[in-house]
Amino acid sequence: MGAGHDAVAGELERRLAPHGVEVSVVDVLDLVPLRLGHALRRAYAGAIRSAPWLYAAIYRAFFVSRRPGPLRPPPPSPLTALIAARLQRRVRELPPDAVVSTFHVAAQAAGRLRRAGGLDAPSLVLVTDFAVHRMWLHPGNDRYLCPDKAAARAVTAATGRPATMCAPLVPPEFRRPGVRNGRDVRDLPEGRERLRKASGAGPDEPVVLISAGAWGVGRVVEAAGVLSASGRYRPVVLCGRNGHLRRRILGTGLAPALGWRDDVAELMAGAYALVDNAAGMTCREAFACGLPVISYRPIPGHGRDGALAMARGGLSVYAHSPAELVEALDRLEDGALRRTRAARVDALFSAESAERTVCAALG
Template identity: 40%
Template sequence: MARVVIVSARIGAGHDGAARELDRWFADRGAHVVRADFLDLLPGRLGELLCGAYHQQLNTVPRSWDWLLGALGTPALAGVARRFAGLATPRLRELLGDNTDVVVSTYPLATHAVARLRRSNELTAPLVVYLTDPSVHRLCVSPDATLTVAPNETAARQAKALGAGRTLVSRPLVAPAFRPSTGMTERLRLRLAFGLPHDGPLALVVAGSWGVGQIGQTADDLLATGLVEPVVVCGRNEALAEKLRKTGHRHVFGWVDKMPELMRACDVVVQNAGGLTTSEALATGLPVLTYRCLPGHGRANAAVLHDDGIVPWVHSPSELTEALEWLLRRPVKAAG
C-alpha cells in the first residue's frame, strides 16, 4: 500500500479543501494517506502567529496584501520566504520518514519546505504541487517539484514561466456533494429547510471560511438592484454575521456545514475571487460573479477567471445590475 503525505495549511479554506479531496482521491485508489498542516510543522507558536497575522491583515489593512504579494514576487523576498519555510523541515523530515511514496503540497510554503529536503537528497519520493488558485504566484512554484498540477491552461502557462517543470492541467477536485439540483422540487425543499423564500431569485454571497472582504457592501448592492434577495455566508466571522442581521439583512448565516445544499437552493453565487468557492459553485451548475474582490490573490484570480470566460468580474453596482439581468434571463438548464 502506497503511503501518501499531503501537506496543506489552515489559511483560508482553499488549501484544506483541496487536501481533503486529494485525500479522498488517493484513498479511493487504495493508498494510505497522511495529512499534515504546515503551520503545525513550524517551531513553537510560529504557525499560529503566521495564520493570525494573515487573518488580521485581510481584516484591517486588506489593500496591503497587494503590496505584500507584489514584494514576495521579487526574487529577493521570495528567497526570504523560502528560507522561512525551511524552519518546518525538522518536523517535516520526521513526518515523512523513510517510507513515504508521494508527497503532495497544496500550500506554497509547504512546497518549498519539501523541496528543500529533495535538494538535500533527504527525500527521494516525488513531490506533487497542487495549485489551488486560477492564477499563479511565484511562491506557488518550485523547480524541484516532480509534477505541478494546474486548474486551467492559464495557470499552467504561468507556472511554467515561473520555473515549474512537468505541468499537468486537471479540473479542480471538489466534493461529490457539489452537484446540480435535480429540479424545482429539490430546490423548494432546500429553501424551506434553510428558512429561505420559496419564490424569487436568491444570490448567495460567499467570502471564504473567514468571511473577509466587503461583504456588507456586496449584500447592500445586491439588494439595491431589486433583482435578487442576498443570502450571505459569513463563515467563522460571527461579528460580521451579527452586524448584517442588525442592519436588516434577513438571510445571514455563519459557518455552514451544508454548503452544497445551500448552493442548490440559490440561483447565482457572488464571490470575491476564491478559487475553491468558484469550483464548487460551477460544479453545482450555478452561474458565478466576482464582485468587490479581495486585493492581491483575489484580483489575480478574478482576472484569470474573467479573461478565460469562466466568471465575469463585475466592477460597479451598475455592472452588477446588468450582469444579474443577463444571468436571470438565461434559460435554466436541467441537471445532466
C-alpha cells in the first residue's frame, strides 16, 4: 500500500542483480481487475488520513486472530482467489525459479497458488512487519524471512513452515561504516551540516526528525508541537508526498517541513533522533544509520503493534504521552543507553541476508 513494500522489493532486486538473477517486480494490486486494486489503495490511504478509527476496526476484524492463543492463518477469501488466478497467468507467461512476496496480500495469493499446484517454483515470504499479523500467514508458502527471531517463531508455530530471521533490506547509503557499533551519529559533521541548513537549526541545537511516511499521515503536528514547546529540541517534519500536510505545518510555524527527499540518509546522519509513527521502512533506515527511534502516536493497526514489538525487542522506545516523548529524548544523552540500543540494532544486520536465502532457493 505504502512506499515501504516497494522499497523492499526494489532493494532485493538490486542485491540479486550481481548474482545474475533476472527479477520481475509485480505490484499485486495490479492483478486485481478493473483497477479495483488502486481503489483499495486510495481507500486505505483515506482511512489512515481521515478515519483512523475505521482502519483500526478493519485491522481488528481481519488482521488479528479473533480467538485467544497463537496466530492462525486467515480463511480463504474471494479477493485472494481472484489475485491467485491472475498471478497464475503471469507465471505461465514467464515461469519463475522462485517467487518472493513483500506484501501480505501477495503472500496469501502465492501461498494459495502454490498449495493448489499452480506454482511449481518455491514461494518465499519476506515479512516487513515486526508485529506479524495473520494476513501474512499461508501454509502453502515454502519459507518465511522475518525481521527478528520472535516473529520467526510465531510464523513457524502458525504455519508449520520454516521461518528464519533475515537482515533488513536497507539501501547501502544508510548502512555506513562510520555509524556502526554504537558510534554517536552526532559525530558525523557532514550530515549535521546538511540537516542544519535544511532545518535552520543552530550549530548546537539537537535536531529531531519526525516521520510521517510516504503518504504524510499521523499526528505529526502534535509531535512537532511537543518538541517545539520543550525548548530543547528542533523538530523537522518529513512530510513525504503530502503537500497539504507540509503547508499546514509551515503555516503553524512549529517546525520546518520537508517534502519528498532523496537525501534522507544524509539527514538522518546528522539528526539526534527519529520520532516515527508507522514502524516501517523509515525505522529500518534509521536503525541502519545508528539513529535512535522513538515511536509516538503510531497509526492504528500494524503501526501501533509494530511500535510495541520494536519496544519489546529493545530496538526503540514507545512514548505514550508528550511528557514521555521529551523524557525519552532526554535519556538519549546517556551514551551507555545509546550503545546498548545500538548493539541490539546491530544484531539485526548481522543476520543472514535475504538475497542469500533467495539465491539458495533458486538452487
